[in-house]
Amino acid sequence: MKELPNREIACLDMRSFYASCAAAWEGLDVMKTPIAIIGNIERKGGVVLAASPPLKEKFGIQTGMRLYEIPDDPSIHLIEPKMQFYIDISMELTRLLNRYVPKEAIHVYSIDESFIDFTGTEKLWGPVEQTIARIQDEMYRQFQLHSACGIGPNMLLSKLALDLEAKKTGMARWTYEDVPDKLWPVSPLHKMWGIGRKVERTLEDMGIYTVGDLAHASLDRLEKKFGVMGNQLYYHAHGIDYSTLGSVLIDQQVSYGKGQTLLRDYVTTDEILTVVLEMCEDAAMRLRLAKKRARTVQLSFGYSKHVHGGGFQRQQTLESSTDETLVIYRVCIKLFETYHDGRPVRHISVSLSNVEDANSFQLNLFEPLQGKQEKLGHVMDELRQLYGSKAILRAVSLTPGGTADRRSKLIGGHYK
Incomplete structure (x- = not known):
């Protein structure tokens, strides 16, 4: 067995990040004020994206609940998300970390969580726990953000120390001996x-x-x-992890998908398939950007609660892998025609799995236009990357059932 990594890795998490950012914006105290970040305040079914500690403790409201489940209490503040503001704050937090360690020692894991390698910083800043406490204090003084931090000899143990202990205590160090x-x-x-x-x-x-x-x-x-x-x-x-900072720690990315909950019930075949085509477009683009192809296509529907919910999830495996939107779409049409029972649809997702590298696929001699379709897909991807997702749309996306135009105005699924 290789020598076990023994570095000073920290996993830093902003506690109640969205609610704390919203509280700072509104001049509120997130630890004293019941705050709910609602995806869409105009809809009673709007999802609770984040809840402040008082809202959770006093009213039992958790992330994922709906607006209609929140009591009509004047002390509760309902706030719509400001995604660009949250991203800006996250970037400022990374700049603060960069004052203590080089950029190469920072891995932004999500908008509110980062891994930092503090190995060797003891000569500059003193003991790692002392340095982290200083950073946490600066984050609170500058941004009114509370944080928790796990420390370990590798990425895994620092993350486990955070999730299983530090989120209750503020800071925790785990070693191999603690496992x-x-x-x-x-x-x-x-x-x-x-x-x-x-x-x-x-x-x-x-x-x-x-x-x-x-x-x-x-x-x-x-x-x-x-x-x-x-x-x-x-x-x-056993607490053993050889991942380097920035690598995929939990290597389970075996599928590429796209899904969305619709703003209303979709009933007609044309509207439903319009969204399915958009999902295929997005999922296929993710494949192409990752230089992958997939052999298995999965289509999932969630039916409206007005018909008692339910749905289906079915898949089909192709003879050869693909990254072409229309090939994937044709499979989805077949699954739709076979398994959809005609009920109104409220959620649609398309997932591509059984993935292989793009340069390892087998050419199909019976599809001479395959190369042209592949080039067309890459050109469309480049245009969207350069000029935004609205730079090129299929005509059906501009019909009443299309969602691509609306989604192009969102960040993280929500308006800026």
């Missing part, structure tokens, strides 16, 4: 970063219920069941 006492008792398994509900169910079917069970499971058995991910699960259960 048996702090990590192995963790249950249910989805509490460990990198294990989703589906993997958790599979592990439970194997008689594995805690991280300790996972750490003591047979490596051969895990690899046989999960492949490469089984190896990763085993070593992560």
Whole structure:
């Protein structure tokens, strides 16, 4: 086994980031004021994107709930998101970190979370805990943002220290020696970063219920069941991670997809397929930009709550991989015609999996125009990257059922 990494990696998370930014904008105290960030205040079904601690504790409102579930209480502040403002604040936080470490030592994991390598900074700033406390103090004084930080010898343990301890205490350090006492008792398994509900169910079917069970499971058995991910699960259960800063820590990106909840029920075939085509366009573009092709196309529908919900999720695997929008769309049409039962649709998603590198695909001698279609797709991608997603649209996106034009005005799914 390689020598275990032993660096000073910190995982810094802004607590209640969206609510805190909104509170600062409005001149409120996020720790004392019930605040809900609502995706669309004009709609009773608007989603709660973020909730301040008082809103969670006093009223039981959590992220993901709906506007109509929030009590009609005058103390509650309902605020629409200002996505560009949040992005600007996130960039300023990164600049603050850059005063303590070089840019190469910062990996922005999400808008409110970053990994920082403090290895060697002790000579400049003193002990790492002291440096982080100083940074946290500056973030609060400048931006009124509270934060939590996990510290570990690698990215994995710093993240686990954050999620499982520091979010309650403000700061926590985990070492390899802490793994048996702090990590192995963790249950249910989805509490460990990198294990989703589906993997958790599979592990439970194997008689594995805690991280300790996972750490003591047979490596051969895990690899046989999960492949490469089984190896990763085993070593992560021991706190071992060889990822370098900025690399993919949980390497499970095996699909590319796009989905959206519609603003109203879609009933007609033309409107539904318009959105499906837009989803295919977006998903295929992600494939092309990643220099990948996919063989399996999955179409998922969620039906309207007015017809008691439900839906379907079906997929088809092609003989050869593709990154062409219309090839993917034709598969979706076939799935739609086979499985859609005519009920109004409220959610649509398209997912592409069974992915391989673009330069490894097999040419199809029976489709001589394949090269032209491929070039056309890349040209459209370049135009959108240069001039924005509205630079080139399919005509159906301008019909009443199209959503691409509206979505082009959004940042992170919300208006700027």
